[in-house]
Amino acid sequence: MKQTPHVAAIVLAAGSSRRMGPVNKLLADLRGRPILLHVMDAVRASRVGEVVVVTGHEQERVQPLVEGLADRVVFNPRYAEGLSTSMIAGLDAVSSSADAVVICLGDMPWLTGDHIDKLISAFDPDSSHEICIPVHSGRRGNPILWGRRFFDEMRTITGDQGARPLLAAHSDYIVEVDMEDGGVLEDIDTPERLAAARASDQKR
Secondary structure, three states, X not given: OOOOOOEEEEEEEOOOOHHHOOOOHHHOEXXXXXXXXXXXXXXXXXXXXXXXXXXXXXXXXXXXXXXXXXXXXXXXXXXXXXXXXXXXXXXXXXXXXXXXXXXXXOXXXXXXXXXXXXXXXXXXXXXXXXEEEEEEOOEEOXXXXXXXXXXXXXXXXXXXXXXXXXXXXXXXXXXXXXOOOHHHOOOOOOHHHHHHHHXXXXXX
């Protein structure tokens, strides 16, 4: 019987929301709650073994929102240098027992615990399935699950791309995981997307 892996979730909640103008997208209201809390709901509904939230921009507003919902909340003083710095801060806060991490973006309100659990179920180092990517309608989305073997390389990434530059280098370890809906493709990073999400909310 395959042993259940210890998977940690890193929720990236540090960005400056530049494309949203004066609004912090993570704190914007959708369905009566801040967008970030919808992501936290998904993470907490999943089979992850621990949750790390990385804050940065408007940390004084974001941290109180997630305290009690995460095992650890860490502040990234370098958040303005790009998403990669927050990913590294999260990796540094994950316990040494973690077999893998799933990197969750804080602006994806349609993410569900089921999406995350499907990635965890697909993770199988014995079969070299150590990078698990959600796919819907032929498009890759987020979050992406990364096995421990990649942690050191992930710490060398710079800029605003996260760990995506590693995908081409490690294609032999990738498994694409089919998702029934497009929640893994949709983020909220502009006022137009937020308005569209609010308008379509009643259809979901």
